[in-house]
Amino acid sequence: MGKNKKILIVDDDPDFVETTKIVLESKEYDVLSASGPEEGFKKVSEGKPDLIILDVMWPDRISGFEMCRRLKKDADSQNIPILMITAVDEKYGMGFKNVAGDETWLPTDEFLCKPVEPEMLLSKIEELLPNV
Amino acid sequence: MLKLTLVETELGERIKWLINLRWLFIIFALVTIWITSSVIEVITKPLPLYIVILILICYNTFFRYISKRIYHYDIISEQDESKIEESIRFENRIVNFQISFDIFSLSLLVYFSGGIGNPFIFYFIFHMIIASIILSRASAYIQASFATFLMSVIMILEYNNIIAENYIMRFIPENIFEKNIYYLGIFFVFTTTLYLSVFMGTSIVKKLREREGELMMLKDSLETRAKELRNVNEKLREADRLKSEYVVKATHELRSPLAAIKNCLKVLTSGYVPIESEKYKNLLQRAEDRADVLLFMINDLLSLSFLKAGKSTRFAQSLVIKEIITKTVSLFSSQAEDKKISIQYNIQSSLQPIIGDRENIEILLINLVSNAVKYTPEGGTIEIKTENKNSGVRVVVSDSGIGISEEDVPRIFEDFFRTKEARDIDKRGTGLGMSIVKQIVKQHNGEIKVFSKVGKGTIFDIVLNNIQ
Numbered sequence: 001m002g003k004n005k006k007i008l009i010v011d012d013d014p015d016f017v018e019t020t021k022i023v024l025e026s027k028e029y030d031v032l033s034a035s036g037p038e039e040g041f042k043k044v045s046e047g048k049p050d051l052i053i054l055d056v057m058w059p060d061r062i063s064g065f066e067m068c069r070r071l072k073k074d075a076d077s078q079n080i081p082i083l084m085i086t087a088v089d090e091k092y093g094m095g096f097k098n099v100a101g102d103e104t105w106l107p108t109d110e111f112l113c114k115p116v117e118p119e120m121l122l123s124k125i126e127e128l129l130p131n132v
Numbered sequence: 133m134l135k136l137t138l139v140e141t142e143l144g145e146r147i148k149w150l151i152n153l154r155w156l157f158i159i160f161a162l163v164t165i166w167i168t169s170s171v172i173e174v175i176t177k178p179l180p181l182y183i184v185i186l187i188l189i190c191y192n193t194f195f196r197y198i199s200k201r202i203y204h205y206d207i208i209s210e211q212d213e214s215k216i217e218e219s220i221r222f223e224n225r226i227v228n229f230q231i232s233f234d235i236f237s238l239s240l241l242v243y244f245s246g247g248i249g250n251p252f253i254f255y256f257i258f259h260m261i262i263a264s265i266i267l268s269r270a271s272a273y274i275q276a277s278f279a280t281f282l283m284s285v286i287m288i289l290e291y292n293n294i295i296a297e298n299y300i301m302r303f304i305p306e307n308i309f310e311k312n313i314y315y316l317g318i319f320f321v322f323t324t325t326l327y328l329s330v331f332m333g334t335s336i337v338k339k340l341r342e343r344e345g346e347l348m349m350l351k352d353s354l355e356t357r358a359k360e361l362r363n364v365n366e367k368l369r370e371a372d373r374l375k376s377e378y379v380v381k382a383t384h385e386l387r388s389p390l391a392a393i394k395n396c397l398k399v400l401t402s403g404y405v406p407i408e409s410e411k412y413k414n415l416l417q418r419a420e421d422r423a424d425v426l427l428f429m430i431n432d433l434l435s436l437s438f439l440k441a442g443k444s445t446r447f448a449q450s451l452v453i454k455e456i457i458t459k460t461v462s463l464f465s466s467q468a469e470d471k472k473i474s475i476q477y478n479i480q481s482s483l484q485p486i487i488g489d490r491e492n493i494e495i496l497l498i499n500l501v502s503n504a505v506k507y508t509p510e511g512g513t514i515e516i517k518t519e520n521k522n523s524g525v526r527v528v529v530s531d532s533g534i535g536i537s538e539e540d541v542p543r544i545f546e547d548f549f550r551t552k553e554a555r556d557i558d559k560r561g562t563g564l565g566m567s568i569v570k571q572i573v574k575q576h577n578g579e580i581k582v583f584s585k586v587g588k589g590t591i592f593d594i595v596l597n598n599i600q
Contacts, residue, residue: 014559015392015418019399022411026404114391118402 005129006030006047010040010067011055011085016114020053023118024125037067044077051129056086081128083110143223146266147199150230153262154192161185161241168245180244188237195230224267231263231275239282243295248287248315253322256283257329264333272334276326287319378547385548385563386429389422396422425560432564435495436547439571448599451488453525454479457516460497464505473508475501477516484520487598488576496572499565500529500592506558508533508589524578524597536584544582545570575599 007024009017012035021031032047034040044052052071056064068084071077110124162185169178238259242250256279263272289295291312396419405411461475468475504514512532519526536544540551548563555561569592573580577597584590 012555013388013392015422016395018418019392019395019415022399022404022415114388115394115398118398118404 004030005051006032006049007051007053007125008032008034008040008043008047008049009053010034010037010043010064011053012036013055016055016085020116020121023121027122029125037064040067041070044071044080049080051081051083051125053083053085056084081110083112083124083128085112085114085116143220143227143266144199147195147223147227147230150227150262150266151192151196151199154188154234158185158188158192161188165245175245177244181241184237184240184244191233195226198226224271227266228271228275231259231267232278235259235275235279235282239279239286242283243286247290248283248318253283253318254325256322256326260326260329261333264330264337269334269338272330273327276330279326280323283322284319287315291315381548382433386426386433389426389429392422393419393426421560425562428560429562429564432562432568436564436568436571439492439568439575442575448487448489450485451490451493452483452485453493453518453527453596454481454483456490456493456497457518457527460494460501461516463498464501468505468514471505471508471510471512473505473510473512473514475505475514475516479516479518480520482520483518483525484523486524486576486596488596489572489599492572492575493596496569496594497527497529499569500594503565504529504531504533504590507531507554512589521595522597524576524595527594527596528591529594530589530591532589535586535588535590536582537586541582541584 007029009020009031010033011017011020014035017033017035021033024031032043032049034043040052040054043049054064054068064084068082071080071082110128112121112124161181165175165178165181165185169175169181175181235256238255242248242253242255245252259279260272260276263275267275286295396415399405400412400415405415457477457479461477465475501514501516508514508531514529514531517528517530534553534557536551536553540549543549544551544566547567549566550561550563570580573594573596576599578595580595581593582590583593
């Protein structure tokens with residue numbers, strides 16, 4: 001299913017990176033990981049991932065959002081689908097989903113809330129990845 | 133601030149009322165003169181009366197013009213206190229003058245329409261009532277005296293035949309019985325009526341003005357109270373907003389480890405890794421570690437809430453700080469040894485005891501020393517110094533650790549804040565330790581200062597005083 005597809009996980013929580021990696025690798029995706037935006041940008045340009053899983057990194061959420069915007073502005077990375085992950089759902093008043101839907105502000109493609117169910121994660125990734 | 137009574141603020145309005153009242157009087161007087169001279173013919177020479185009315189018309193027109201200027205004063209004077217005072221003085225003078233002039237005009241009308249024997253003489257009572265309402269008590273009495281003076285002049289002049297008596301035909305017989313006594317009687321009743329009118333009028337108005345004053349004061353205090361309430365409400369709203377923000381933040385912090393635990397367990401239960409494998413054990417360990425963090429965080433949050441609510445003082449007792457420091461250092465000695473960190477402390481024997489919360493002081497020192505050990509690289513040093521400071525003690529904990537950047541220093545006492553460097557070194561911190569330290573220092577009426585330089589180390593300088 002995931003053959004030859006490369007996924008980059010940008011999250012500062014090593015446990016989330018580890019579990020997500022296990023789930024993705026079980027479906028034969030190649031997984032890269034980065035613990036922050038800086039490392040993330042580096043891995044994007046070097047590893048050319050097919051999809052990015054990006055943590056909002058709240059409370060320093062600006063780094064996650066900022067990274068998302070910069071990726072979508074950059075010609076090299078703007079076509080890479082981004083799946084955004086946060087620990088706080090919009091039902092707690094954060095309204096991330098609304099923000100995420102606003103193309104001008106946060107042009108992310110999909111949005112998931114932690115803890116992420118493995119099946120849900122895999123199906124979202126399949127939806128977002130361009131068909132081979 | 134200049135305080136105006138309602139009477140003063142409404143003076144301009146009352147001048148206009150007086151002018152309108154005068155127009156009514158002029159119409160009434162004209163009709164009366166016409167009826168008495170042409171219809172029932174009791175007045176034989178109406179011309180002087182018409183002249184007096186004409187003067188009244190001119191003079192009222194003039195004051196109507198002036199009153200517009202007064203209104204103008206009211207508007208411009210809103211910001212300027214001296215202008216308000218000037219305007220009020222001007223209005224008072226105008227009202228006094230108008231009433232004096234009215235009394236004089238009425239005296240002329242009375243003289244030309246029958247003199248002292250004219251029953252219309254009692255119309256002076258209206259002036260006295262108006263004066264009592266508009267003017268000060270003293271001014272009202274002066275106006276009453278002025279009216280009495282004018283009437284007595286007419287009476288004396290008439291009595292001595294210096295001016296002609298203008299008998300109203302058929303109304304007052306020429307050969308009135310006992311003329312002297314009649315004149316004196318009229319004068320006595322007239323004078324007492326005027327003064328009594330002023331007395332009663334001003335008494336009633338005085339009471340009213342007092343009530344107005346009380347109302348104004350009540351209004352002022354109500355406005356002040358309303359303002360205070362608005363401020364308190366604003367502060368409460370802000371506090372509520374901060375509280376909500378805090379709840380969201382705390383929820384996020386608690387949810388993160390819980391989500392990680394759930395992720396680890398889900399991956400295990402869904403069979404993504406084979407049981408008994410290294411990966412399996414590793415994920416279980418990760419889940420357990422995050423469960424520990426969650427537990428630490430809940431405990432820290434609980435202590436912090438108690439400290440913030442001021443409910444944490446269990447038993448304030450006399451504490452020998454030296455003992456607590458020695459105990460705390462011994463807790464971390466093996467950890468420090470592993471990293472080849474030397475902990476130096478030399479506590480003076482003259483260090484005075486303080487009245488404090490033993491458990492909290494221990495928590496404070498454990499937080500500071502454990503941070504120092506955690507964030508000091510191998511081979512570094514940690515130093516603890518103490519001294520007496522007034523009735524309290526000063527404790528300085530310095531290390532040769534990684535330090536805190538200039539922009540992060542002011543934030544280290546924020547709940548849940550952790551520097552990036554701290555997170556890189558230890559994933560398990562709660563970000564609440566320094567908040568707890570700050571609250572404990574506050575509980576001991578002390579102060580805490582931080583000096584730090586990235587790569588060089590950090591100094592925490594704390595003063596602890598007796599708990600009151």
